[in-house]
Amino acid sequence: MHVALDTMVDTLKAAAESSRLRILALLARGDLTVSDLTEILGQSQPRVSRHLKLLLDAGLIGRYQEGSWAFFRLSDLDNARDFVLRLIGGIRADDPQGERDLERLATVKRKRQDRAAEYFSTNAASWDEIRSLHVPERAVEAALLKLVGKRPFQSMLDLGTGTGRLLEIFAPLYRRGVGIDMSREMLAVARANLDKAGVAHAQVRQGDILSPPVERDSFDLITIHQVLHYLDDPAAAIRAAARLLRPSGRLIIVDFAAHALEFLRDEHAHQRLGFSDRQIAEWFTEAGLDLEESQDFEPRGGSDAKLTVKLWLGRDRRLLIADPIPETQSVREIA
Numbered sequence: 490m491h492v493a494l495d496t497m498v499d500t501l502k503a504a505a506e507s508s509r510l511r512i513l514a515l516l517a518r519g520d521l522t523v524s525d526l527t528e529i530l531g532q533s534q535p536r537v538s539r540h541l542k543l544l545l546d547a548g549l550i551g552r553y554q555e556g557s558w559a560f561f562r563l564s565d566l567d568n569a570r571d572f573v574l575r576l577i578g579g580i581r582a583d584d585p586q587g588e589r590d591l592e593r594l595a596t597v598k599r600k601r602q603d604r605a606a607e608y609f610s611t612n613a614a615s616w617d618e619i620r621s622l623h624v625p626e627r628a629v630e631a632a633l634l635k636l637v638g639k640r641p642f643q644s645m646l647d648l649g650t651g652t653g654r655l656l657e658i659f660a661p662l663y664r665r666g667v668g669i670d671m672s673r674e675m676l677a678v679a680r681a682n683l684d685k686a687g688v689a690h691a692q693v694r695q696g697d698i699l700s701p702p703v704e705r706d707s708f709d710l711i712t713i714h715q716v717l718h719y720l721d722d723p724a725a726a727i728r729a730a731a732r733l734l735r736p737s738g739r740l741i742i743v744d745f746a747a748h749a750l751e752f753l754r755d756e757h758a759h760q761r762l763g764f765s766d767r768q769i770a771e772w773f774t775e776a777g778l779d780l781e782e783s784q785d786f787e788p789r790g791g792s793d794a795k796l797t798v799k800l801w802l803g804r805d806r807r808l809l810i811a812d813p814i815p816e817t818q819s820v821r822e823i824a
Contacts, residue, residue, distance in 0.1 A: 503547035504576060508532065509540045511590055513563070514577045516550060518594065518689045519680070520562040529593040549573055553694050553702065558673075562692050565665070565704075567643075602681040622750070623796040624786040629743060630658055632784055632800060633712075636741070637662065642709040645691075648698040648730060649716030653679030656691040663710070666691030669701045698726050705732050714743045718753075718761045724772045727803075731776035736807035740778060742769065746785065746797040769801045778803035 504510060508530060515521060515529060526537045541561055544550045548569050551562050563570050580587060633655070643664050647655045650668030652675065660666065670676050670693065679693045696702045698716065711730045717723040730740050745763035753759040770780045782802040788795035 500547050500549065500572070503543050503549060504573075506540070507586075508536075509544055510577065510580075511586065512537075512540055512544065513549065513573050514580065514587060515590060515594055516561060516563050517574060517577055518591075519598075519684060520560045520692045521597070522558055522560055525597050526561075528597060529590055560692075560694070567665075570665075598681070598684040601677060602685060604677055604681070623745070623788050623798050626654075629786055629798055629800065630654075632786070633741065633743070634658065636782070636784075636800070636802060637710065637739075643735075644708045645710045645712070646701070646703060646708040646730075646733060648701065648711065648713045648726070649719075650679055650693055651675055651714070653682045653691070653693060655712050655714055656693075657682060657686045657688055659710070660686070660688045660691060664690065667703060667708075668693035669696045669698055669703070671695065671697060699729050701729065701733065703733060706735055708733050709735055709738050711738065711740045712743070713740070715745075717742060717744045718759045718763065721760055723761060723764070724775065727772045727778075728776045731778055731803075731805065734778075734805040736805055738805045740773075740803040740805075742799075742801045742803075744799060746799045748796055750796065763796070764799065766799075766801075769799075773801075773803040776803075777806055779806055 504513060511530060512526060515526065521529075523534055523537055523541065526532075526541075527534050530537060541550070541552075545552060548566070549564055549572070551564050553560055553562070563573055637659065639662070641662050641664070645656070645659055645663040645666045647653070647666070647668040650656060650670045653668055656666045656668050656679070666688075668676075668679055668691065670679065673695060676693050676695060683691055683693070694702055698713070699722075711734060713726065713730060717726060720726055727740070727742075734740060747763040747765050749762065751762070754762065766780075766783050769783070773780045780801060781804050782800075784800040786798040786800070788797065
């Protein structure tokens with residue numbers, strides 16, 4: 490961090506306290522609520538809240554609201570985040586207090602996973618009915634990984650993140666990942682899945698994909714996976730996503746090709762019965778994106794009663810002046 494001397498002193502004072510350093514070490518492993526931290530630290534809620542306020546004032550952590558819950562995370566600013574990671578990186582892995590904190594953190598995460606599993610099982614029948622109509626998701630995921638490539642990049646945003654699956658599969662590539670979803674239940678599923686996969690550099694937040702709670706011009710890759718068909722105005726979602734891309738950033742949409750399965754509208758709240766290449770291309774153009782590629786994934790047997798999945802890749806037309814991550818460096822090397 491390149492800051493004024495007084496600012497650096499204030500920042501160090503904020504971090505230089507046992508409980509606050511423990512909080513930073515815990516938030517480096519995922520977003521947590523005050524209740525989570527109270528349970529892990531074994532301290533009162535007012536005391537934990539006081540520590541969090543000092544860390545917030547120092548710019549080392551961030552806060553976001555999700556209904557009646559407030560979640561805390563490490564700062565979204567790269568320099569502040571890197572400062573914290575280097576700071577806690579100096580703590581011995583076998584420190585007794587740190588080990589106890591991680592054990593309690595694991596208990597908190599298991600509770601999340603149990604709640605998520607209950608919600609998932611309740612809704613599984615509905616999702617399985619739709620999945621049976623199209624190509625398995627593994628085929629689409631393989632195509633996504635091939636399309637994006639192996640070169641690391643700075644940041645990813647998954648709009649309508651659902652179970653958090655895309656944040657999970659791209660985790661080795663991005664430095665910071667964010668998922669947005671309106672459903673608190675699905676966010677609980679996503680958090681549990683990311684915890685289980687050991688993905689600590691991604692976070693999920695509640696928000697509307699038409700006005701996501703993130704900064705403009707901030708992301709190298711944005712994904713919208715099986716979301717557009719639920720929206721009244723898909724073009725608005727594409728325009729909103731385009732505003733969040735960095736120059737030369739990529740937007741990937743996965744959704745259904747145009748079809749005539751009306752029961753999906755009546756029984757599963759689909760607003761749109763798929764999309765054509767022409768529609769997506771026009772919407773990309775209006776949003777300042779170039780359509781670079783489209784792919785089809787037809788169901789086995791090619792039945793008219795099933796769905797073709799489509800993948801569209803758009804790129805921001807602005808030129809990237811400087812590469813934020815050198816090609817020879819990996820995400821893990823930088824972090």
